[in-house]
Amino acid sequence: MANDKNLKITFCSGAGTVTGANFLLEGNGKKFLIDCGLIQGEKFVDDLNWAPFPYDASTIDILFVTHGHVDHIGRIPKLISEGFNGKIYSVVPTKEITGIMLADTAHLLSRDEALELDKIYTPENIKKTIDIWETLEYGQKLNVDHGFQFSYKDAGHILGSGMLEIIYNNKKIVFTGDLGNSPSPLLPDTEVIKDADYMVMESTYGDRNHEHRDERKKKLEEIIRDNYNKNGNLIIPTFSLERTQELLYEINSLVENKIIPEMPIFLDSPLSIKLTDVYLKYGKYFNTRAQKILSEGDKLFDFPGLKKTLETEESKAILQVPPPKIIIAGSGMSNGGRILHHEKNYLPNKNDTILLTGYQTVGTLGRLIEDGAKKVHIMGEEVSVHANVAKISGYSGHKDSDHLVEFVGNTAHTLKKVFIVMGEPKSAMYLAQKLRDNLEVNAFTPTAGESVIIEC
Ligand SMILES: [Zn+2]
Numbered sequence: 001m002a003n004d005k006n007l008k009i010t011f012c013s014g015a016g017t018v019t020g021a022n023f024l025l026e027g028n029g030k031k032f033l034i035d036c037g038l039i040q041g042e043k044f045v046d047d048l049n050w051a052p053f054p055y056d057a058s059t060i061d062i063l064f065v066t067h068g069h070v071d072h073i074g075r076i077p078k079l080i081s082e083g084f085n086g087k088i089y090s091v092v093p094t095k096e097i098t099g100i101m102l103a104d105t106a107h108l109l110s111r112d113e114a115l116e117l118d119k120i121y122t123p124e125n126i127k128k129t130i131d132i133w134e135t136l137e138y139g140q141k142l143n144v145d146h147g148f149q150f151s152y153k154d155a156g157h158i159l160g161s162g163m164l165e166i167i168y169n170n171k172k173i174v175f176t177g178d179l180g181n182s183p184s185p186l187l188p189d190t191e192v193i194k195d196a197d198y199m200v201m202e203s204t205y206g207d208r209n210h211e212h213r214d215e216r217k218k219k220l221e222e223i224i225r226d227n228y229n230k231n232g233n234l235i236i237p238t239f240s241l242e243r244t245q246e247l248l249y250e251i252n253s254l255v256e257n258k259i260i261p262e263m264p265i266f267l268d269s270p271l272s273i274k275l276t277d278v279y280l281k282y283g284k285y286f287n288t289r290a291q292k293i294l295s296e297g298d299k300l301f302d303f304p305g306l307k308k309t310l311e312t313e314e315s316k317a318i319l320q321v322p323p324p325k326i327i328i329a330g331s332g333m334s335n336g337g338r339i340l341h342h343e344k345n346y347l348p349n350k351n352d353t354i355l356l357t358g359y360q361t362v363g364t365l366g367r368l369i370e371d372g373a374k375k376v377h378i379m380g381e382e383v384s385v386h387a388n389v390a391k392i393s394g395y396s397g398h399k400d401s402d403h404l405v406e407f408v409g410n411t412a413h414t415l416k417k418v419f420i421v422m423g424e425p426k427s428a429m430y431l432a433q434k435l436r437d438n439l440e441v442n443a444f445t446p447t448a449g450e451s452v453i454i455e456c
Pocket residue numbers: 067069157178
């Protein structure tokens with residue numbers, strides 16, 4: 001490095017793809033990691049995850065985590081097994097969310113004996129992850145020797161999500177993590193950044209805009225009422241973290257304001273039930289509207305008719321409950337979890353409805369159903385699909401293309417460079433071009449493994 005004050009960023013993974021966030025920032029004798037996530041493709045865990053990290057884990061001083069999604073935290077046990085002995089920092093709720101998500105990941109991985117994960121995803125490594133984890137409030141500053149200062153701003157993506165701001169030698173470097181699709185029903189809007197010199201930003205939806213954002217609650221109401229009138233079963237495959245709580249929050253409002261009739265509604269996912277408890281515990285991180293409702297005594301995620309089925313026997317008994325009813329279960333793309341049992345039971349019935357609330361990756365059962373397959377295979381059995389397939393597309397947790405540009409626009413006048421990561425190459429390159437054209441900023445799309453020097 002020409003100037004020993006300069007810093008180096010290595011995009012270890014999470015560049016040119018949407019998963020596996022892992023970035024190394026080094027300089028002036030210090031090494032920091034930002035996120036350490038699982039690489040997920042068509043498989044829940046890509047084989048690439050088991051390759052050694054491109055750095056010596058024992059030399060890393062601190063790992064900063066932006067939020068608790070598995071593609072940002074899922075390789076921390078591996079980092080520990082490779083000798084990481086520093087500290088981990090995040091915003092307060094992310095620590096507890098990570099503990100739950102890692103335990104769930106360990107459980108899912110343990111089913112695949114070929115992965116030989118017993119040395120990495122041990123209870124000891126998960127416990128150590130939590131033991132060395134410190135937390136910060138939004139805006140709280142952490143000074144680290146050799147002139148580094150760190151703090152988080154609210155990203156508005158999921159509970160506890162933070163954009164990491166680093167001040168070093170009077171320069172500000174921002175790692176956005178994932179950026180929320182504000183306004184969210186539950187969370188505050190993404191905070192504005194006006195003074196960044198360098199930014200490493202996500203681009204999941206870099207080349208697309210969301211549709212019908214404002215209509216989703218109306219559509220949810222119509223689908224629920226329609227199912228009630230048909231005396232049907234409505235099954236909703238849902239992601240456990242954030243999407244489930246958003247959905248419960250909206251159904252809570254529909255039920256308590258008597259916009260929809262009361263009926264049995266099952267939250268049939270142990271992971272969702274645990275995470276919903278964490279959301280309730282950390283209500284002070286919600287937006288002012290949700291906090292106000294909470295302060296008036298409304299539990300937000302609990303309402304007449306809701307039943308949380310933690311045990312397998314309780315889950316099996318749902319079949320005996322006569323319609324109309326609603327079942328919310330994971331996984332969100334129907335590639336595992338209790339939702340499969342419900343899909344097997346209800347997809348053949350023309351009076352029943354499956355409601356898709358999120359993106360369905362190619363190769364998943366959810367995608368086959370979305371694409372109109374008339375026959376699918378579930379747990380080794382052929383199942384015919386006669387149920388209605390409904391979809392609400394406004395439930396994304398990520399900013400769309402126009403809003404990503406707007407976000408960068410607030411700091412375009414101070415930005416020296418922006419690095420576009422966490423997106424498919426097409427999406428990242430489209431966003432980079434749009435930022436150059438609309439805002440005249442220096443936008444780059446690094447590839448996995450690439451290093452850059454930033455002048456400080
Ligand atoms: Zn995320």
